[in-house]
Amino acid sequence: MREIITLQLGQQSNYLASHFWNTQESYFTYGADEESPVDHDVHFRPGIGSDGSETFMPRTVIYDLKGGFGTLRKINALYEIDDDAAASSLWPGRTVVRRQPPIGASAYQESLDAGQAPPELTTGAVRYWSDFNRVFFHPRSIVQLSEYELNSTVMPFEKWHMGEELFASLDKEHDLLDRDLRPFVEEADQMQGLQVMTGIDDAWGGFAARYMERLRDEYGKTPVWVFGVQEPSRGLPREKRMIKLVNKARALAELNSQASLVIPLALPESPLPRTLRLDASSQWHVSALFAAALESATLYTRLRTTDRVYASNLGNMTDLLNVFGKQTIANLEMSIVAEAAPQPPRQNGAGGGNSNGLNGRGENVGGVGGEGGSESGSQKGIATLDIDLSSPQDLNLDPNRRRGRKRHVFSQVLADRGSEDTEPTDEELEIREQSALGLRRRPKVHK
Incomplete structure (x- = not known):
């Protein structure tokens, strides 16, 4: 186990x-x-x-x-x-139990x-x-x-x-x-x-x-x-x-x-996607958003290993994300993906997410290794998601400001729920080969 x-x-x-x-x-x-x-x-x-x-x-x-x-x-x-507190007590005298009204x-x-x-x-x-x-x-x-x-x-x-x-x-x-x-x-x-x-x-x-x-x-x-x-x-x-x-x-x-x-x-202070309805004053609603991302980001730690699914563990994923051994704070993002093709809708969550579909802003989030990654807030090759749960406002990381600080992504793990195509594209294979040879210094993206 x-x-x-x-x-x-x-x-x-x-x-x-x-x-x-x-x-x-x-x-x-x-x-x-x-x-x-x-x-x-x-x-x-x-x-x-x-x-x-x-x-x-x-x-x-x-x-x-x-x-x-x-x-x-x-x-x-x-x-x-059936636990009788009076019978098991060492006190020989009379006991008086006072209870608050039950909820x-x-x-x-x-x-x-x-x-x-x-x-x-x-x-x-x-x-x-x-x-x-x-x-x-x-x-x-x-x-x-x-x-x-x-x-x-x-x-x-x-x-x-x-x-x-x-x-x-x-x-x-x-x-x-x-x-x-x-x-x-x-x-x-x-x-x-x-x-x-x-x-x-x-x-x-x-x-x-x-x-x-x-x-x-x-x-x-x-x-x-x-x-x-x-x-x-x-x-x-x-x-x-x-x-x-x-x-x-x-x-x-x-x-x-x-x-x-x-x-x-x-909870992000920036507006959430229009497809998402959430009451920020309700802990039940806010925690549901967090749980959707957490559940998807950690799903691989409890999957059965089959010929189609690779189950990993917390130690392996820590090594993938903590590239230099001292980067222990990670960022969690998610997107609710709408399919570009007429297929059943699916939810995409956590630590990154990737599919050949559209996120809540109508942007394409497919192609983890391609040139379609947005440069606003991160480097090329990194999948951009539309719900950032890390509270970047605390660090004043505004991707829309020209002089605003941009975060640097060292490693990213993408968890895509619902997609059955796990084979890497030719472009992804080329980037992996170039990275292995030291020809390109790109962030490590693990799918």
């Missing part, structure tokens, strides 16, 4: 991960004559429920604040355990529990990330941090030092890696790496930085990819924007020295 274990740190990352797990659940096939191209053992673990039935649950550890889990329970329908389940979750077709979700119906979650989690995966409360106005969890101090106090008391992560690692036969989803513009950035230090102490050579999620900052007061920028800067600086690859994710 080549297992990947996921860490989810904070509310923003849990929205993103919920979309990710729902997508993985959609790949399951139940017919005898059907076989999914996805190897489910990469992200899911077998187990035994409380009634002796077999279970199949995500290999993930989920951290969130008090109130952040919504209606999600630590003990679910597959692990119903009411959403109509979507009620329909899933009843085995009925769920209603269509809306931005108003999604209050928590658990409102649209479709998978069961193992009780060990749920870790609530009760020291802070979600959306608290008294002590908001938004400053870097809060995350650092919270991790230090919890790790000193429990040893978080031994308690939470190690059981999943020991279950893996041949772990290919860890993927960490975390907020980087709030206190979770400090929490993630200290967590990464511990990970590197324990798993020094294991590939670790970090997806750093950021909330839209447009319309926020100046003080809040400054706090977020400081948190992001510190997170990128510290994670850069610890992670194998860091991929920041931010």
Whole structure:
């Protein structure tokens, strides 16, 4: 096997991960004559429920604040355990239990529990990330941090030092890696790496930085990819924007020295393609856009190897992108492609994307090695996509300004969903040959 274990740190990352797990659940096939191209053992673990039935649950550890889990329970329908706290207590006196009013389940979750077709979700119906979650989690995966409360106005969890101090106090008391992560690692036969989803513009950035230090102490050579999620900052007061920028800067600086690859994710401030409808005030919508790119960019890490499909892993892709060994921050882009020819539409995502079609601006994105690549913002030969999730506005990278700084692409991985033609063109073969002979210094493009 080549297992990947996921860490989810904070509310923003849990929205993103919920979309990710729902997508993985959609790949399951139940017919005898059907076989999914996805190897489910990469992200899911077998187990035994409380009634002796077999279970199949995500290999993930989920951290969130008090109130952040919504209606999600630590003990679910597959692990119903009658635990009488009074009977197992060493206290001989009378106990008084006080409970907060439970959060009411959403109509979507009620329909899933009843085995009925769920209603269509809306931005108003999604209050928590658990409102649209479709998978069961193992009780060990749920870790609530009760020291802070979600959306608290008294002590908001938004400053870097809060995350650092919270991790230090919890790790000193429990040893978080031994308690939470190690059981999943020991279950893996041949772990290919860890993927960490975390907020980087709030206190979770400090929490993630200290967590990464511990990970590197324990798993020094294991590939670790970090997806750093950021909330839209447009319309926020100046003080809040400054706090977020400081948190992001510190997170990128510290994670850069610890992670194998860091991929920041931010909603572009520039207009999105007209074919895309998105509510920037909805975490459910914004995280869905991030998840579409992340799912496509990492799909090769969980594919079954066949005569038509090549499955890679996190370590190989890190080597392809980190050309000089110290370039650990990567950029993620995507396009929703409309076919130039009258064929069924397909979605193209992540880390780059390529097809002989049109992107959301009506530009041709085909020909990874040809002269059709736009020079606005990158070099020739690089596929240009129309949704940049790296927040280039922070670096003032404006491709439309004559004197604006232009980024330099060292290496690009293109993930094209739906295209069956994987043979390189004659022009691509010629460029590869010239590059191998040192006749042309072009960026490396991997398809």
